[in-house]
Amino acid sequence: MTVTLAPATTEAHTPHPSTPPASTARRRRWRPGLLAAGAYLILLVVAAVWPAVLAPGDPLAADPLGVLEAPSAAHWLGTDHLGRDVWTRVVHGAGHSLTIGVAATAIAVTGGVLLGLLAGLTHRLADETLSRAFDAISAFPILLLALLFIAVAGPGTVSLIIAIGVATLPHHARVVRGQTLLVRRAAYVEEAVTFGLSRPRLVARHVLPNVIGPVPVLAVIGLGEAIMIAAGLSFLGMGPQPPSPEWGAMLSEGRNYLQVAWWITVLPGVAVTATVVALTVVGRHWQTRFDGRQR
Amino acid sequence: AAPAAEAAGEPRSGGALTWAVETEPITLNPHQYAQAKARLLVWNTFESLLTYDKQGKLVPWLATGWQAAPDGLSYTLTLRDGVTFTDGTPLDATAVKTNIDKLREPGYAPGVAAVQLRNLKAVEVVDPRTVRLSLTTPDVLILDFLASPQGAQVSPKSLREAKNLKAGGVDVVGTGPFVLDRYVPGQELHYRRNPGYDWAPPTAAHNGPAHLDEITYRFLKESAVRVGALTSRQVQLVEGVPATDQPLVTANRTLRLTRELNSGSAYSYYFNTSHAPFDDLRVRQAFREAVDVDTVLRSVYRDTATRAWSVISPSSPLYDKSLEGGYGGDAAKANALLDQAGWAARDADGFRVRDGRRLTVRLVQAAPYVRDRRDVLAQAVQAAVKQSAGIDLKIALVDQGTATQAFERNAYEVFDNSRADTDAGAALNLLLHSKGGINRTRANDPRIDQLLESGQGTAEETKRAGIYAQLQQRVVAEQALVLPLYAPADQIAASTSVGGVRFEPTAGVPASAYDLWIGR
Amino acid sequence: MAPLLAVEDLHVDFDTPTGRVAAVRGISLTVERGECVAIVGESGSGKSVTARTLVGLAGPGASVRAARLDLAGQDVRGHRPRDWRRVRGRLAGLVLQDALVSLDPLRTVGAEIGEVLATHGIVGRRERAGRVTHLLDEVHLPEPERRARQYPHQLSGGLRQRALIASAIAGEPALLIADEPTTALDVTVQAQILRLLAERRAAGVSLLLISHDLAVVAQVADRVLVMRDGRIVEHGPTARLLRSPAHPYTRQLLAAVPSASSRGHRLAASAVAVGRDGGVARREALPARPEVRPNDTLLDAAGLTRRYGDHTVVRDVSFSIARGETLGLVGESGSGKSTLARIVAGLLAADTGAVTFENAQWSGVPERVRRPLRRRLQLISQDPLSSFDPRYRVAQVVGENLDPDVGRGDRRDQVVDLLRRVGLGPDLLDRHPRRLSGGQRQRVAIARAIAPRPSLIVCDEPVSALDVSVQAQVLDLLADLRATDGTALLFISHDLGVVHHLSDRVLVMHDGAVVEQGPVGDVFTYPRHDHTRSLLDALPTLVTAGRPQEVRP
Amino acid sequence: MFSSPLRAAARRLAAGLVVLWAAATAAYLALLVAPGDTVDTIVGDGADTPQIRAEIIAEWSLDRPAVVQYLDYLRRLAGGDLGRSYLLQRPVVEVIGEQLAPTLTLALAAAGLGVLLAVVLAVATAGNRRPWLRRASSGAELLLVSTPPFLIGIVLLSVLSFRFGLFPVSGDRGVGALVLPAVTLALPIAGLLAQVLRDGLDRALDEPFVLTARSRGVRERTVLLRHALRHALLPAVTLAGWLFGILLGGAVIVEQVFGRPGLGQVTLTAVTGKDMPVVLAVVTLSAAVYVAVNTIADLTYLLVDPRLRRS
Numbered sequence A: 001m002t003v004t005l006a007p008a009t010t011e012a013h014t015p016h017p018s019t020p021p022a023s024t025a026r027r028r029r030w031r032p033g034l035l036a037a038g039a040y041l042i043l044l045v046v047a048a049v050w051p052a053v054l055a056p057g058d059p060l061a062a063d064p065l066g067v068l069e070a071p072s073a074a075h076w077l078g079t080d081h082l083g084r085d086v087w088t089r090v091v092h093g094a095g096h097s098l099t100i101g102v103a104a105t106a107i108a109v110t111g112g113v114l115l116g117l118l119a120g121l122t123h124r125l126a127d128e129t130l131s132r133a134f135d136a137i138s139a140f141p142i143l144l145l146a147l148l149f150i151a152v153a154g155p156g157t158v159s160l161i162i163a164i165g166v167a168t169l170p171h172h173a174r175v176v177r178g179q180t181l182l183v184r185r186a187a188y189v190e191e192a193v194t195f196g197l198s199r200p201r202l203v204a205r206h207v208l209p210n211v212i213g214p215v216p217v218l219a220v221i222g223l224g225e226a227i228m229i230a231a232g233l234s235f236l237g238m239g240p241q242p243p244s245p246e247w248g249a250m251l252s253e254g255r256n257y258l259q260v261a262w263w264i265t266v267l268p269g270v271a272v273t274a275t276v277v278a279l280t281v282v283g284r285h286w287q288t289r290f291d292g293r294q295r
Numbered sequence B: 001a002a003p004a005a006e007a008a009g010e011p012r013s014g015g016a017l018t019w020a021v022e023t024e025p026i027t028l029n030p031h032q033y034a035q036a037k038a039r040l041l042v043w044n045t046f047e048s049l050l051t052y053d054k055q056g057k058l059v060p061w062l063a064t065g066w067q068a069a070p071d072g073l074s075y076t077l078t079l080r081d082g083v084t085f086t087d088g089t090p091l092d093a094t095a096v097k098t099n100i101d102k103l104r105e106p107g108y109a110p111g112v113a114a115v116q117l118r119n120l121k122a123v124e125v126v127d128p129r130t131v132r133l134s135l136t137t138p139d140v141l142i143l144d145f146l147a148s149p150q151g152a153q154v155s156p157k158s159l160r161e162a163k164n165l166k167a168g169g170v171d172v173v174g175t176g177p178f179v180l181d182r183y184v185p186g187q188e189l190h191y192r193r194n195p196g197y198d199w200a201p202p203t204a205a206h207n208g209p210a211h212l213d214e215i216t217y218r219f220l221k222e223s224a225v226r227v228g229a230l231t232s233r234q235v236q237l238v239e240g241v242p243a244t245d246q247p248l249v250t251a252n253r254t255l256r257l258t259r260e261l262n263s264g265s266a267y268s269y270y271f272n273t274s275h276a277p278f279d280d281l282r283v284r285q286a287f288r289e290a291v292d293v294d295t296v297l298r299s300v301y302r303d304t305a306t307r308a309w310s311v312i313s314p315s316s317p318l319y320d321k322s323l324e325g326g327y328g329g330d331a332a333k334a335n336a337l338l339d340q341a342g343w344a345a346r347d348a349d350g351f352r353v354r355d356g357r358r359l360t361v362r363l364v365q366a367a368p369y370v371r372d373r374r375d376v377l378a379q380a381v382q383a384a385v386k387q388s389a390g391i392d393l394k395i396a397l398v399d400q401g402t403a404t405q406a407f408e409r410n411a412y413e414v415f416d417n418s419r420a421d422t423d424a425g426a427a428l429n430l431l432l433h434s435k436g437g438i439n440r441t442r443a444n445d446p447r448i449d450q451l452l453e454s455g456q457g458t459a460e461e462t463k464r465a466g467i468y469a470q471l472q473q474r475v476v477a478e479q480a481l482v483l484p485l486y487a488p489a490d491q492i493a494a495s496t497s498v499g500g501v502r503f504e505p506t507a508g509v510p511a512s513a514y515d516l517w518i519g520r
Numbered sequence C: 001m002a003p004l005l006a007v008e009d010l011h012v013d014f015d016t017p018t019g020r021v022a023a024v025r026g027i028s029l030t031v032e033r034g035e036c037v038a039i040v041g042e043s044g045s046g047k048s049v050t051a052r053t054l055v056g057l058a059g060p061g062a063s064v065r066a067a068r069l070d071l072a073g074q075d076v077r078g079h080r081p082r083d084w085r086r087v088r089g090r091l092a093g094l095v096l097q098d099a100l101v102s103l104d105p106l107r108t109v110g111a112e113i114g115e116v117l118a119t120h121g122i123v124g125r126r127e128r129a130g131r132v133t134h135l136l137d138e139v140h141l142p143e144p145e146r147r148a149r150q151y152p153h154q155l156s157g158g159l160r161q162r163a164l165i166a167s168a169i170a171g172e173p174a175l176l177i178a179d180e181p182t183t184a185l186d187v188t189v190q191a192q193i194l195r196l197l198a199e200r201r202a203a204g205v206s207l208l209l210i211s212h213d214l215a216v217v218a219q220v221a222d223r224v225l226v227m228r229d230g231r232i233v234e235h236g237p238t239a240r241l242l243r244s245p246a247h248p249y250t251r252q253l254l255a256a257v258p259s260a261s262s263r264g265h266r267l268a269a270s271a272v273a274v275g276r277d278g279g280v281a282r283r284e285a286l287p288a289r290p291e292v293r294p295n296d297t298l299l300d301a302a303g304l305t306r307r308y309g310d311h312t313v314v315r316d317v318s319f320s321i322a323r324g325e326t327l328g329l330v331g332e333s334g335s336g337k338s339t340l341a342r343i344v345a346g347l348l349a350a351d352t353g354a355v356t357f358e359n360a361q362w363s364g365v366p367e368r369v370r371r372p373l374r375r376r377l378q379l380i381s382q383d384p385l386s387s388f389d390p391r392y393r394v395a396q397v398v399g400e401n402l403d404p405d406v407g408r409g410d411r412r413d414q415v416v417d418l419l420r421r422v423g424l425g426p427d428l429l430d431r432h433p434r435r436l437s438g439g440q441r442q443r444v445a446i447a448r449a450i451a452p453r454p455s456l457i458v459c460d461e462p463v464s465a466l467d468v469s470v471q472a473q474v475l476d477l478l479a480d481l482r483a484t485d486g487t488a489l490l491f492i493s494h495d496l497g498v499v500h501h502l503s504d505r506v507l508v509m510h511d512g513a514v515v516e517q518g519p520v521g522d523v524f525t526y527p528r529h530d531h532t533r534s535l536l537d538a539l540p541t542l543v544t545a546g547r548p549q550e551v552r553p
Numbered sequence D: 001m002f003s004s005p006l007r008a009a010a011r012r013l014a015a016g017l018v019v020l021w022a023a024a025t026a027a028y029l030a031l032l033v034a035p036g037d038t039v040d041t042i043v044g045d046g047a048d049t050p051q052i053r054a055e056i057i058a059e060w061s062l063d064r065p066a067v068v069q070y071l072d073y074l075r076r077l078a079g080g081d082l083g084r085s086y087l088l089q090r091p092v093v094e095v096i097g098e099q100l101a102p103t104l105t106l107a108l109a110a111a112g113l114g115v116l117l118a119v120v121l122a123v124a125t126a127g128n129r130r131p132w133l134r135r136a137s138s139g140a141e142l143l144l145v146s147t148p149p150f151l152i153g154i155v156l157l158s159v160l161s162f163r164f165g166l167f168p169v170s171g172d173r174g175v176g177a178l179v180l181p182a183v184t185l186a187l188p189i190a191g192l193l194a195q196v197l198r199d200g201l202d203r204a205l206d207e208p209f210v211l212t213a214r215s216r217g218v219r220e221r222t223v224l225l226r227h228a229l230r231h232a233l234l235p236a237v238t239l240a241g242w243l244f245g246i247l248l249g250g251a252v253i254v255e256q257v258f259g260r261p262g263l264g265q266v267t268l269t270a271v272t273g274k275d276m277p278v279v280l281a282v283v284t285l286s287a288a289v290y291v292a293v294n295t296i297a298d299l300t301y302l303l304v305d306p307r308l309r310r311s
């Protein structure tokens, strides 16, 4: 038997940059890590929704007489080049970073699911067209695509959200499409015809739920990725404009002061990393459980 | 001012240096020059007919002298003898004419033709050593052109034969003390000494060929990287040392920091008077009173910035010192002025409102041209005007196209600018004249126009200074069209073993490598 | 002289996240030089673990204890990895259970065999190729030189198994351990492999043969050990063990094997009484079935052909099934049985030919037309799990096929009733099918299939994945349902015994075509077509002669 | 009828051309709808008079209809002419051409280093031989893929170059200056690739053929390198497209952080300055490379996996 070339390299098999390989997670059972990640995420949500609880100050309040102060009791994480409290800014930045991440992921996932289903369920021509379109978008590295978009739309939060959403959409669409094709050809769908189900009911009852199932997991892991890309773009000055305390922007601003005040740069960086790690840990755990249920 | 000289000992010939510069020039053709940061490179290979001395007076360079006609409608220049371009072509009157005619060629250097040579009628070769420029109207700034990089002399041969004349490169040749022999885009420029050089300007510290055998300029955009390269001894000289990095240099005994104020216009915020709220003089004054410029400068530049009180840089001979201390930094006054102007109410965020509209002013900055952390400065001003007077300063950092568009559409209230012209008059013509190319105040004040025009037409120095003093009083004190912030400066950090670190007189930017040497 | 292999009180435990699993619990066995010993037992009884432990490959997380573990006179209990490497391939060769995937798909067959030679430095680099060819020739691989350059996927299952044996004997080990060497193979190929193993043994190699199929080991083994739950429940010389099994479990195993003689009777242990000598004394008869009238045609297929590309998978097949009749369908792997079943089930369109079902046009009509009749024809496949929606629990799986008009409350009652009919309790209703055993899953599939009271059920190898004893229960269940509901069956199997046990008539397929059809007794007793004959010849039988057939080359 | 692999590759290439065209057109359209006037961009910071504007419009033929300009763009693109930079006033081919080498060097070094590191990590920690090492390694990998590369770069730069002067910082000079940028770019790659590889190794090690190999007395190292690694590399090959994206996207950031010349810098300058001919060229170039990389990956797959070759 000859296997055609296509299946081996279809993009559905391509691991997502931050999608964990399932079996790495399979064996691991470190609850403390999971717990810490969960706790951190809760803290993060609090910071995003109600930052005053953690940092009552004003993230924009500048103190011209107290710039670049090292961490101290008054300023836990020191002050930045305009004398703003870094801790307050990092806490208030959570809202910005999460909003961007969540909104971008929402665009990517919603669009990805709709287009992926469309490609997976309709006939060959539509599938081919859509798949080529996904290819065309994926042909640009995500960062470059986002840059192009921002070149057109101008920098800012909304541009950033749309740019990341559009850039990561094809990945989700492909996964959904692959999953749709898989489910569509699964024995339990093919043979469901024998129960006398009409096609729309068959799709609604068996295909959709099984396709949508893994999407939340994808979304959680995608969120981590979106936050990373957002930080990168903000770093390049394409994101929220000053003085908004977005993490990537803070990193970028602080970079010039690294030699004299490392805390301005390193702490927002730690926040980004911790967020992505926490999301990945939680996402992987969820995925393992999900795979376990599927197996 | 070259205090580094003692540390490096006596001038010495030979050796090679590496200098990290911030900006890679867009073009290496001096005719196309547009970046103040590239000025130090231009003078390595090219030279002008005139130059400025420390007092801001014009002195000869490739021209030995000049003569203005009594009616101010023509200038006659005598050229120095024995000057040759490094490709062997002699510098004579025909070469000068070729250069200026080339500049007026359509499509070649539209900016120069339209602005600096606006009043030029014709160039004529009187004899091989003499050239005459005739004007349509008196214009002392034509001499400033002759001292500017755009007026630098390029070998007529390369004007004919260069592969890419607009971009310049190793095949665009001048008369300078160095010869460009390697250009690696994105990386570096490499120059080698011009051994036959013997026509240094009177402003130089020595005569004859340059001290150095070779010099390499490496393009390092990031200030942290530049300073890091210097402290880890990967380069010997660095220009553009931001305030926050200066302690790293001053704390290091093997390094020395020097700085100098630029000439031209001071870095200022220009208020757009064409619509509310800055159509109201009281609001403009209030904005200025709301900012404690000294504090703001200290927080951003840590005592390294020189406060400006006028649109003209304090280093310029045209500067009006009487403006100092005359305004600013009085929050109570700012609030009183705003209350009077009808902006008495405040909204939930603490910003002032009038008729339901917030007191919002927009500052549009073109990202590619932001230097000296002016974006950070803007944030500091933003915080200051909010805290002391409830003014909402919105900062938009955008690309050049978007910025230009915002200006064309009159969708801004604050415009920030500084110009590094050697003659401040040239800068003010563009910025303040009602028909000026970048008159972003949109002010249409006949008095200002009249002062500017007579300033351009007056050659006599004290008289000219008087005219510009009146102008500054009008613009800064009476009309409050601008908020001058600081005098732009350039910094050079260098290893103490490097001697002859200098700034170009008047212009205040780092000088060429001509006087540099390596001691010990 | 000491036995080649001597094992005493061997224990193998696995540490798993869910606790300790005792896979092997104190077994003892010996293999003399030149002897063939077989281990038989149901799935999960610990056979493979035993085999792997003997070469030090019990697996990650395994802890091995034994009172004695001697191989060729060496005590291997304290062996370090380096010592084991000298044992493997050299003292004992292992042929793995999954013949089809036990060769590296990215390397040529020759490279795989050569690896043994290189590892143990058996022949020099230059002679290696010649040696490989020789080995392949030894296991009767045609064109050995060409085959050595081929990749596993280019070989059929039988050839792959031979190559695997060649690699196991390349190091000239004294002991060859063969774990289910024929399980994945066709009957005809299976016979060839068994012959090959017998040949090896004649060449002086000792054999430890592992299988779940008594009939297979009966052909070659001198002694048989019956294993269950990690213990050896009975052992003895093959002939004695088959003739008069002492342990009830052994007897059940023997009785559960379907064959011609079990026709019309139950197979499951509970329905079989075993005589004093160990033979089957009496079986419970199956309930009487409604009369099958050959002229009352339920389904008629005429001239069915199906092509994939330029490969004809089903060619010009015609047959009919009468109401209540059971039609068996046998044929080797790839002969087109499943394809035919899918055409009949209306899941696949035939390229030519027509099917009528319940006197209505069934093939070549839009699904809309077929839908009202759909519920009359149901399908049971070999792998029930993949035919269940992964999100569904048992109640939903079965309820899915109930009449859509049935109310919610009634629905559950009906599902309970259906489960009861297939012998499952209501406690399984909310269980997930993944948490059921293979037999239970197949019962759920059957319950779902009988829910709409179909007149025909297409069964595609419904028992092939099951153990003999579980298979016996499922076969009994199908026979019961057939009797009570009068349902007709299209019953597909590659096991001739199963077909013989259950079917009224049989269809023999070869290479997409039906080569023979007729009443099952006639076809199997007087096969007319060569292919049928070779299928029957290859069939290992254990009870016909009452003693193992000697297979000698 | 089964398609032959070669034909499949040809089909992929054709699909790649379609993708390329779509990408170029999408980019062009995007720029067309972009706000802001081309003339503004070209005028830039300089003097601005109607006369200057008219000269620019004439020089760049900006007065022609959009469709004509688009067709012209496609025609020139097909001929390898990428136009002229608005900001630099030079042919884009030249601008990109001279910046290609540093980026390529960086990308290759980073890819090589990343792959090497990933293989070493994965091989050392696959299977359950050294659980502690495995846990440490996967923790580190998680950290690497979760840390913004620029943060890694900044920290490496300040500590190793500025503080200890171990590596030259700047520019594209020699091997020394390549170390830090390449490491920065390689680390996230290594992190993810190691995860994928180890997963593949684990999977391969579970396969019966590995057990067969072990039952022959083959060393564990040989089992890993000769049998399992090849299987683990196969899924990694499909990551080539992704890897390329990371390299190019990463180059933008790394070049920025380290002040290295290269395509990333060119791109960033072009984007911030709306130098559209350059942006378009970079976009088209990257799409072309992506298509090429994926086609090569497919062919590699074909070479490595005999099952895909026609028997």
Ligand SMILES: Nc1ncnc2c1ncn2[C@@H]1O[C@H](COP(=O)(O)OP(=O)(O)OP(=O)(O)O)[C@@H](O)[C@H]1O
Pocket: C014, C015, C016, C021, C022, C023, C041, C042, C043, C044, C045, C046, C047, C048, C049, C050, C058, C059, C060, C061, C097, C212
């Ligand atoms: N690595 C392992 N970890 C945990 N449990 C294991 C492992 N390997 C085998 N087992 C358990 O050991 C028992 C015996 O398994 P083994 O594979 O030996 O059965 P078998 O008799 O060969 O069955 P089959 O006929 O299905 O091959 C099973 O319950 C199995 O789940």
Ligand SMILES: Nc1ncnc2c1ncn2[C@@H]1O[C@H](COP(=O)(O)OP(=O)(O)OP(=O)(O)O)[C@@H](O)[C@H]1O
Pocket: C308, C313, C331, C332, C333, C334, C335, C336, C337, C338, C339, C340, C494
């Ligand atoms: N969708 C398909 N595309 C191409 N070839 C197919 C397809 N389905 C089946 N075949 C081929 O048709 C032939 C018959 O397959 P089928 O599954 O009907 O055989 P079978 O008799 O059921 O075999 P087994 O006993 O192994 O289940 C095989 O050679 C198979 O490779």
Ligand SMILES: [Mg+2]
Pocket: C047, C048, C049, C097, C179, C180
């Ligand atoms: Mg087994």
Ligand SMILES: [Mg+2]
Pocket: C337, C338, C339
């Ligand atoms: Mg089948």
